[in-house]
Amino acid sequence: VSFDRAKLLFKTSIVVRNYEVDWQGIVHNATYLLYCEIGRIEYLRRMGVLIDPAAIRKESLIVVARNEIDYLRPVGFGEELMVLSRIASIGESSFRFESMIETAQGGDRVAENTAVHVWLDQLNGRPTAVPDWFRENVRKWEGKNVSILGGKP
Amino acid sequence: VSFDRAKLLFKTSIVVRNYEVDWQGIVHNATYLLYCEIGRIEYLRRMGVLIDPAAIRKESLIVVARNEIDYLRPVGFGEELMVLSRIASIGESSFRFESMIETAQGGDRVAENTAVHVWLDQLNGRPTAVPDWFRENVRKWEGKNVSILGGKP
Amino acid sequence: VSFDRAKLLFKTSIVVRNYEVDWQGIVHNATYLLYCEIGRIEYLRRMGVLIDPAAIRKESLIVVARNEIDYLRPVGFGEELMVLSRIASIGESSFRFESMIETAQGGDRVAENTAVHVWLDQLNGRPTAVPDWFRENVRKWEGKNVSILGGKP
Amino acid sequence: VSFDRAKLLFKTSIVVRNYEVDWQGIVHNATYLLYCEIGRIEYLRRMGVLIDPAAIRKESLIVVARNEIDYLRPVGFGEELMVLSRIASIGESSFRFESMIETAQGGDRVAENTAVHVWLDQLNGRPTAVPDWFRENVRKWEGKNVSILGGKP
Numbered sequence: 001v002s003f004d005r006a007k008l009l010f011k012t013s014i015v016v017r018n019y020e021v022d023w024q025g026i027v028h029n030a031t032y033l034l035y036c037e038i039g040r041i042e043y044l045r046r047m048g049v050l051i052d053p054a055a056i057r058k059e060s061l062i063v064v065a066r067n068e069i070d071y072l073r074p075v076g077f078g079e080e081l082m083v084l085s086r087i088a089s090i091g092e093s094s095f096r097f098e099s100m101i102e103t104a105q106g107g108d109r110v111a112e113n114t115a116v117h118v119w120l121d122q123l124n125g126r127p128t129a130v131p132d133w134f135r136e137n138v139r140k141w142e143g144k145n146v147s148i149l150g151g152k153p
Numbered sequence: 154v155s156f157d158r159a160k161l162l163f164k165t166s167i168v169v170r171n172y173e174v175d176w177q178g179i180v181h182n183a184t185y186l187l188y189c190e191i192g193r194i195e196y197l198r199r200m201g202v203l204i205d206p207a208a209i210r211k212e213s214l215i216v217v218a219r220n221e222i223d224y225l226r227p228v229g230f231g232e233e234l235m236v237l238s239r240i241a242s243i244g245e246s247s248f249r250f251e252s253m254i255e256t257a258q259g260g261d262r263v264a265e266n267t268a269v270h271v272w273l274d275q276l277n278g279r280p281t282a283v284p285d286w287f288r289e290n291v292r293k294w295e296g297k298n299v300s301i302l303g304g305k306p
Numbered sequence: 307v308s309f310d311r312a313k314l315l316f317k318t319s320i321v322v323r324n325y326e327v328d329w330q331g332i333v334h335n336a337t338y339l340l341y342c343e344i345g346r347i348e349y350l351r352r353m354g355v356l357i358d359p360a361a362i363r364k365e366s367l368i369v370v371a372r373n374e375i376d377y378l379r380p381v382g383f384g385e386e387l388m389v390l391s392r393i394a395s396i397g398e399s400s401f402r403f404e405s406m407i408e409t410a411q412g413g414d415r416v417a418e419n420t421a422v423h424v425w426l427d428q429l430n431g432r433p434t435a436v437p438d439w440f441r442e443n444v445r446k447w448e449g450k451n452v453s454i455l456g457g458k459p
Numbered sequence: 460v461s462f463d464r465a466k467l468l469f470k471t472s473i474v475v476r477n478y479e480v481d482w483q484g485i486v487h488n489a490t491y492l493l494y495c496e497i498g499r500i501e502y503l504r505r506m507g508v509l510i511d512p513a514a515i516r517k518e519s520l521i522v523v524a525r526n527e528i529d530y531l532r533p534v535g536f537g538e539e540l541m542v543l544s545r546i547a548s549i550g551e552s553s554f555r556f557e558s559m560i561e562t563a564q565g566g567d568r569v570a571e572n573t574a575v576h577v578w579l580d581q582l583n584g585r586p587t588a589v590p591d592w593f594r595e596n597v598r599k600w601e602g603k604n605v606s607i608l609g610g611k612p
Contacts, residue, residue, distance in 0.1 A: 017497055017500075018328075018329070018500050019334055019336070019493055021328070021329045022327070022328070023327045023331055024214065029186065029190075029216075029217040030183045030184075030187050030190070030325070033182065033186065034183050034476075037477065037478065038476055038477075051537075063177070063224065063227065064182040064224055065223065065224050066221075066223050067221070067222050068220070069219065069220050071219065071220075074278075077329070078504070078510075125227075170340075170344055170347075171343065171481075172343065172489070174481070175478060175480070175482065176477070176481065176482065176484055176536070178482055187323075187325055194323075198384075204384075230482070330520065343488075369485075369488075370488040371529070372527075372528065373527070373530075374528075375526050377522065377523055377525065377526075380522065380584075431533075
């Protein structure tokens with residue numbers, strides 16, 4: 001993974017909690033994915049996409065199809081982190097989030113994550129087109145930073 | 154990711170627990186990494202590598218440097234899964250685990266994970282050579298399935 | 307809490323997973339509640355109560371109103387545990403589960419938990435009568451060990 | 460449990476994260492214990508007690524011996540909560556934390572937790588006297604709100 005740091009404009013702040021530290025004394029590798037998800041959820045909420053259990057059940061089912069994550073630096077209890085998030089591209093039925101975790105002080109790079117999401121049809125569970133309202137929201141929010149394939153001409 | 158299923162010989166059985174199911178009604182994406190880790194830990198234990206908090210602190214510090222995971226099928230509460238695990242290769246200071254998750258009934262492919270681990274020096278926290286005793290253990294356990302770089306000639 | 311061990315007939319087996327061990331090298335205190343819940347869910351499933359996300363949403367909403375837990379012994383990675391579970395009493399709109407965790411080898415007492423559950427009306431979210439089919443199921447399953455208040459005469 | 464709200468002076472702010480919401484669409488019951496723990500850890504840190512893996516391993520081993528928690532109101536994704544914490548009493552080898560969770564807006568009571576902690580000897584794992592430096596720290600921090608038994612006269 002190699003991210004363009006300058007395009008990651010959205011930031012969410014996180015402080016490492018004690019129970020996220022494992023028996024090695026550092027944050028567990030699966031927990032980094034939770035941190036990236038916190039950033040993505042906050043990004044979507046600020047962009048105006050309603051995220052709640054009812055919305056998830058009725059209107060859309062978005063699932064993670066692939067995660068790639070590089071761990072660049074261990075982090076410990078109480079450390080302040082910054083999660084940077086952006087939607088980097090949208091395809092026919094999928095979109096790709098990039099997340100970067102840094103230390104809040106000093107900006108040391110902690111992890112880089114790419115998460116591919118797929119939009120599923122609620123009835124048959126198969127991939128379906130990313131709806132136009134979502135494409136438009138992202139286009140307005142990210143401007144020309146995002147690469148968007150398809151949608152209304 | 155594209156795995157050679159025939160080389161994944163070690164199996165660990167898992168049943169999905171209720172609290173692993175998220176608000177979408179399916180197992181959360183970060184939890185798949187925990188399932189793969191359960192498989193890896195069991196693999197190492199059976200191979201004869203002592204895994205406990207004291208051993209981790211004193212003798213070795215192994216960290217995950219990279220995770221790649223493809224989610225191929227959602228799973229729900231109570232489903233029986235099989236986690237297949239193997240060490241696919243060992244480098245100078247790292248080794249790579251492959252994990253495949255399948256449904257226990259039917260063998261539907263659920264997820265494929267590659268996890269790169271790095272061996273750290275306890276004192277300075279820098280990558281250090283994978284010790285020979287570990288290389289030998291894996292060589293005996295995996296036979297010619299594993300690709301081993303370096304170590305004693 | 308002081309339980310009658312002889313009345314706890316239902317058993318569920320659990321092995322401590324590595325990520326359940328915290329930075330103190332022992333299983334985290336909140337995780338004991340998850341272990342007790344695994345036992346309760348398995349108890350209900352075997353008794354014939356359908357547990358799945360759809361059933362939870364449509365037919366019934368059962369919430370935990372109170373937990374009491376005494377921690378009697380720390381447990382570490384890889385330890386085999388036995389969770390003993392029973393419904394000890396049913397009231398108008400609530401029922402009480404007792405759980406005991408023991409080591410599988412030796413039967414050392416690890417923890418004792420009482421969990422009070424309340425049956426809620428799906429529409430207004432207020433406590434509602436425990437349905438008769440549930441009372442009957444428990445009566446058949448527990449026999450005279452369970453104290454049942456109310457329901458059909 | 461029945462707490463004196465006026466004595467709970469220390470506050471920690473928390474926002475419900477998406478992965479803390481379970482398949483019922485509300486925060487899972489075990490997660491409330493994590494919220495209370497976040498409050499306790501922050502309380503201790505502000506009071507001047509060093510909390511980190513090294514300190515835990517070398518100087519002291521404090522374990523939770525009992526948790527009591529009443530769940531008064533479900534909470535959902537994105538809700539802002541306030542955790543109120545205090546050490547209510549110190550005995551020979553134990554101390555008792557009280558925690559109250561409220562909604563940040565409106566102050567609705569969400570949960571009340573009592574957690575009894577025991578100080579263990581690092582060598583033999585048996586209960587040992589709460590050290591004087593800890594008693595003094597709490598006495599200064601809580602003033603006459605805390606009931607302290609024993610220690611230096």
